[in-house]
Amino acid sequence: MKIIRSKSFTAERAWGALDIANLNGTTVRLHWTDQPYKWHVNDGEEVFAVLDGTVDMHYRERSETGVSEHVAVLETGDVFYAQVGCEHVAHPRGAARILVIEKEGSV
Template sequence: MEITRSRDFTAERAWGAKDIANMNGITTRLHWTDQPYRWHVNDGEEVFVVLDGQVEMRYRSPEGERSQLLEVGDIFFASVGTEHIACPIGEARVLVVEKEGSV
């Protein structure tokens, strides 16, 4: 058993992570960042939960590029093939659940 206080977590670099769990090839990781990630497409589904701060999630759909401001408690689900980039506003802590080894 382990308790992690997400608001106290920091990393040495943007998108540094603490592994929380790996359950049958699905990872749950706590990330700290103050910089955008990069445009990418995961090779599986991804659940992205904002635990602290705000994150502008930009994504591309058939209708074009879109943006949504995510706040504490908001959850973004990226289906397979969803191109997206997470852009924190200041510092943010996020919980990411995805296939092990996903980008």
């Protein structure tokens, strides 16, 4: 048993993480960041929950007519679900703490 006080978690670098659990190949990690990540597509599904702060989540949707880019503003308590193949990048507005649940070894 362990209790994690997410509001007090910080890391030495942007996107530093605290590994909370590995559930049969699915990782649960707490990230701290004050910098954008990079555009990426995960190997599997991803759940991205903002525990503290505000994050602009940029994502791209592909259709027969091309690619369109969108931005969703995620506030504390909001959850972003990225399906397989969803290209996205997180841009925090200042410091943020994010719980990420994804396939082990994902980008």
